[in-house]
Amino acid sequence: MPSLNSPPEFPGRLPPGYQYRPEAVKFDPEKHLQLEPPETKVQLRELGYQASEINQCPTSFAVSSAARILSDEGVGIMLDIARSLKQYSVNCERIENMVRGGVYQSRFLRDFCLSQEVVDFLGDIFGTPVAPHTMPLHLGHLNYAPDDLSRAVDKWHHDTLGLDYVLLLSDPTQLQGGDFQYFMGTRHEAQELAERGQMIPADRAVSPEFPGAGYAIVLHGNMVVHRATKLTERAERITLVNGYVPLNTEIADVCRFQDLSLVDPHHVLFTEWARHKAWLSVGKLQNMIADIPFTDDKQIITAHLKDAIAEIETAIEDINDEADASMIHYGD
Numbered sequence: 156m157p158s159l160n161s162p163p164e165f166p167g168r169l170p171p172g173y174q175y176r177p178e179a180v181k182f183d184p185e186k187h188l189q190l191e192p193p194e195t196k197v198q199l200r201e202l203g204y205q206a207s208e209i210n211q212c213p214t215s216f217a218v219s220s221a222a223r224i225l226s227d228e229g230v231g232i233m234l235d236i237a238r239s240l241k242q243y244s245v246n247c248e249r250i251e252n253m254v255r256g257g258v259y260q261s262r263f264l265r266d267f268c269l270s271q272e273v274v275d276f277l278g279d280i281f282g283t284p285v286a287p288h289t290m291p292l293h294l295g296h297l298n299y300a301p302d303d304l305s306r307a308v309d310k311w312h313h314d315t316l317g318l319d320y321v322l323l324l325s326d327p328t329q330l331q332g333g334d335f336q337y338f339m340g341t342r343h344e345a346q347e348l349a350e351r352g353q354m355i356p357a358d359r360a361v362s363p364e365f366p367g368a369g370y371a372i373v374l375h376g377n378m379v380v381h382r383a384t385k386l387t388e389r390a391e392r393i394t395l396v397n398g399y400v401p402l403n404t405e406i407a408d409v410c411r412f413q414d415l416s417l418v419d420p421h422h423v424l425f426t427e428w429a430r431h432k433a434w435l436s437v438g439k440l441q442n443m444i445a446d447i448p449f450t451d452d453k454q455i456i457t458a459h460l461k462d463a464i465a466e467i468e469t470a471i472e473d474i475n476d477e478a479d480a481s482m483i484h485y486g487d
């Protein structure tokens with residue numbers, strides 16, 4: 156049984172420039188959730204990953220069929236919130252319209268994204284204990300259809316975090332195109348295809364069916380290459396992506412800072428990154444305190460200490476890195 160970190164805490168204060176809007180309805184799991192497990196799950200080995208790669212991951216799970224998360228009432232409220240937050244949307248190389256940091260503006264969105272009922276539900280699907288992501292920028296991320304219909308809703312990519320879901324807030328029967336798809340292959344294959352200037356073959360792109368609004372595809376986001384295709388007719392298409400961290404402290408952190416530094420306000424990102432890496436280090440320090448052997452071997456003691464603070468050193472390097480950042484993706 157691996158050592159587990161305690162779940163991270165949501166920050167006790169808001170970043171400058173953010174405030175909670177008045178909201179008539181408070182999130183109520185009884186009314187707003189409708190948790191129904193997925194019928195099928197795909198494993199990383201089925202995508203072609205080797206045991207040596209899977210062993211580095213918190214779980215061998217890759218991607219699920221649609222799981223129901225929000226009730227009809229929950230979808231209605233969340234759609235209203237997403238529509239009102241759209242005024243804060245930003246764009247990046249991959250996505251034309253997205254809102255991040257909404258959990259600092261809507262208490263309903265925040266409480267839904269932190270919901271323990273959903274955490275327990277997802278822990279069963281992922282097959283490993285998880286908690287809502289340490290970084291609120293990775294909670295309740297909202298994607299909106301592009302104004303430019305020639306653009307993919309989101310290009311082929313893997314996520315900058317490990318575990319998440321993509322929840323459809325819009326009614327799929329009203330959408331032409333805009334399919335969520337995942338690649339039945341590995342990241343390395345996607346990369347090789349992109350380097351050769353080739354597209355991901357259509358017969359290896361899976362489009363899981365969304366039976367309705369409120370359903371989500373649960374995803375090992377940094378291992379499964381996925382995208383959302385172009386809309387062929389203009390329509391409202393809104394998805395919500397919520398991130399999770401594994402509580403297993405022995406797993407290497409897969410969160411990427413560089414991509415985020417291109418899209419997120421630095422006064423929020425730097426602090427969240429420091430908190431995230433500090434949380435990882437707290438878990439490692441606790442393990443070290445429990446496990447460090449009695450020895451006069453300085454190298455052994457030093458190695459334990461260095462390992463425990465390595466994440467903090469990475470955070471210091473990242474936030475002081477002045478090199479040009481780039482975003483990883485594999486095209487349309």
Ligand SMILES: [Fe+2]
Nearest residue numbers: 313314376381
């Ligand atoms: Fe993604």
